[in-house]
Amino acid sequence: MNRTELVQRCLTKGVAEAGEIERVVHFLHEYLFSSLRRGQAVSIPGFGTFRTRLAGVKTFRRVPSFEPEQSLAGRVNDRFRGLSHIVTGTYQEASALGGLEYTGRPAPYDTILEHTDTQRILDTFKEVRDEEFERQRAERQRTQQQEEVHTMPRLNLKDDSLESEEPLESDQSTAPPPTLRDVGGGGGGKGMSTILLVVLILLVLAAAAFALNYFGVVHLWGKKAPEVTEAIPEPDLPMPETTTEGETAPPEDASLAPAATIPEPAASPEVSPPVTAQPRATTPSRPAATAPPTGEGMFTVQVSSWETRAKADEEAAKLSAAGYSAYVQEGSVAGEVWYRVRVGRYGSMREAQEAATQLERVAESAIWVAQISE
Amino acid sequence: MAPQDIVNSLSESSGLSRQTVSEVLNALGAVLADELAEKGVLRLDQIGEFVVDHRSGRRGVNTETKEIFVIPPQDYVLYLPALECVERCNTPP
Numbered sequence: 001m002n003r004t005e006l007v008q009r010c011l012t013k014g015v016a017e018a019g020e021i022e023r024v025v026h027f028l029h030e031y032l033f034s035s036l037r038r039g040q041a042v043s044i045p046g047f048g049t050f051r052t053r054l055a056g057v058k059t060f061r062r063v064p065s066f067e068p069e070q071s072l073a074g075r076v077n078d079r080f081r082g083l084s085h086i087v088t089g090t091y092q093e094a095s096a097l098g099g100l101e102y103t104g105r106p107a108p109y110d111t112i113l114e115h116t117d118t119q120r121i122l123d124t125f126k127e128v129r130d131e132e133f134e135r136q137r138a139e140r141q142r143t144q145q146q147e148e149v150h151t152m153p154r155l156n157l158k159d160d161s162l163e164s165e166e167p168l169e170s171d172q173s174t175a176p177p178p179t180l181r182d183v184g185g186g187g188g189g190k191g192m193s194t195i196l197l198v199v200l201i202l203l204v205l206a207a208a209a210f211a212l213n214y215f216g217v218v219h220l221w222g223k224k225a226p227e228v229t230e231a232i233p234e235p236d237l238p239m240p241e242t243t244t245e246g247e248t249a250p251p252e253d254a255s256l257a258p259a260a261t262i263p264e265p266a267a268s269p270e271v272s273p274p275v276t277a278q279p280r281a282t283t284p285s286r287p288a289a290t291a292p293p294t295g296e297g298m299f300t301v302q303v304s305s306w307e308t309r310a311k312a313d314e315e316a317a318k319l320s321a322a323g324y325s326a327y328v329q330e331g332s333v334a335g336e337v338w339y340r341v342r343v344g345r346y347g348s349m350r351e352a353q354e355a356a357t358q359l360e361r362v363a364e365s366a367i368w369v370a371q372i373s374e
Numbered sequence: 375m376a377p378q379d380i381v382n383s384l385s386e387s388s389g390l391s392r393q394t395v396s397e398v399l400n401a402l403g404a405v406l407a408d409e410l411a412e413k414g415v416l417r418l419d420q421i422g423e424f425v426v427d428h429r430s431g432r433r434g435v436n437t438e439t440k441e442i443f444v445i446p447p448q449d450y451v452l453y454l455p456a457l458e459c460v461e462r463c464n465t466p467p
Contacts, residue, residue, distance in 0.1 A: 001409065002419050006402070009409070013401040016394055023388045024398040029420070031383060036463045043377050046403030048451070052463055062463045066424065066453035075411040076426050076449050083446030090440045 003029075036064055048072060293325050297345040299352035301359055302370045305331075305340045312339035319343060324359070345372065410451065420462075422455040 001009075003025055010021045028044075035042045036052045039062065043049040048068040054060045074081060212218040303319065303326070306312040312328045319326035324343045331338050343359060346352040352369040359367050381399065385392040406424075410416040416424040431447040 001417055006405065006418075009405040010398065010401045013404070015397040015401045020390055020394055021398050021401075023390065024384060024395055025402065027384050027387045028380075028399070028402070031380065031387070032421070033459070033462045036459075037465065042380065044403045044406070045377055045400050047406045061460070064422070064453075064455040064459055064463050066422075066451070066455075068451040069407075072407045072410065073451065075407065076451055078449075080447050080449060085434070085443040085445055087441050087443040089442050 036062065045069075046071065293327065293345050295345040295347075297347040297351075298372050299346045299349055300342045300370055300372050301344055301346075301352055301356045301367060303341045303343055303359060303367055305338045307336070307338060309339050312341050315341045340370075342370065418456075420456055420458045422453060422459055425452045425454065426450070427452040 003022070007018060007021050007025060010016075010025075011018050015021075016024075032042050032050060036050060039052055041049050041051045046069060048066055051065050051067065052062040053065055055063045068076070209218075209220060213220045213222065304312075304315055306315065309328070316326040316328050319341065326341060326343045329340045329342055331340050344352075344355055346355060349369060356367045356369055377399075381392050381396050384390075384395045384399075388395065390398075406416060406418075410424050410426065414426040418424075426449055429448045429450060432445050434443050434445050435441070436443070
């Protein structure tokens with residue numbers, strides 16, 4: 001519509017002459033642009049208000065805008081007049097799912113029909129009906145549960161129902177996750193039972209090994225019982241009456257022989273008392289000798305070496321109780337005093353080696369042949 | 375600026391009475407509104423184009439109250455300023 005047409009249309013109203021209307025339109029045109037240039041608003045009664053707003057990032061520009069009057073906006077929106085926002089429901093936090101759950105009610109379409117009977121409104125509202133909400137919610141839940149299935153361990157899988165294409169019902173959203181009992185004979189349960197079976201077998205084997213070791217059938221760990229305890233019982237033989245003073249000292253050759261195998265009464269009068277055989281623990285231990293047995297041999301068998309005299313005496317007493325001529329000799333190694341438990345005195349290295357071989361069955365420590373320095 | 379200011383300014387610049395200017399402005403606004411409401415489109419030279427546009431209904435969510443509501447459809451006036459109008463608004467006086 002140009003200015004001439006506008007004047008002709010106003011002239012039909014009969015408010016003024018054509019010249020007056022044209023002058024008003026002309027000055028209104030100029031007044032409109034000058035006001036907008038200064039950022040002022042111009043209102044035309046019955047039509048609307050022209051304004052400008054600043055737009056731009058670095059260089060601002062005035063962009064004219066128009067706001068229709070309430071009467072004009074109402075006339076333009078006559079078909080949808082009186083319609084207001086309709087609350088159809090609310091979203092509530094569903095902690096089990098970690099998302100939103102729709103708890104709404106159907107939209108009151110009857111209320112809409114009271115205001116207008118335009119079919120276009122109903123068509124428009126069909127796009128945003130609750131069915132759309134339900135469909136979107138079900139799709140979101142299905143996607144979320146599929147993600148959880150991929151992240152959850154295999155044990156929590158419940159067949160293939162979660163991966164089916166059927167839409168999820170509202171009851172499924174509140175159902176607890178499947179447990180191991182629900183899985184039943186699934187692949188995850190079978191693997192778990194296999195692991196439990198292996199663990200059970202290992203426990204049984206460990207218990208059997210412990211029992212065998214405890215009762216001494218098999219020696220797997222712990223302190224090995226010395227065999228001396230079995231060799232100590234001595235035969236119930238009477239003491240020979242031909243014991244002489246010269247036989248009190250144990251001879252070198254017979255000192256290594258166990259009392260059970262060689263019941264020589266002259267080996268040691270204290271070792272073979274005329275009593276019945278008793279365990280070694282019950283027999284009183286005689287004091288260990290501190291000097292090597294007399295003789296001309298230059299070799300002896302060293303059974304063990306200790307830092308304390310008491311321990312060395314104890315070990316020597318054990319050997320003496322078993323029938324060996326053990327003694328404790330003090331020695332110095334790197335400035336420290338050690339107490340060596342030695343047995344017998346032999347004239348040659350060979351004899352000493354043989355005696356050491358026999359002693360290895362009794363003693364727990366390493367045995368070697370030493371040369372007497374004295 | 376109030377409508378009375380526009381009437382006073384146009385009356386001073388045109389030499390017409392304020393009553394005449396006021397009546398002409400009222401008639402002018404009525405003619406423009408009628409044209410726009412009847413035809414849905416109004417084109418004014420050097421000012422721009424007024425179009426009655428339709429905004430369909432849609433879903434809205436109030437994030438505070440978690441309410442879901444339906445926003446009804448609406449017909450509204452869309453103003454598209456002419457290029458000359460924009461240039462003149464940004465021309466220094």
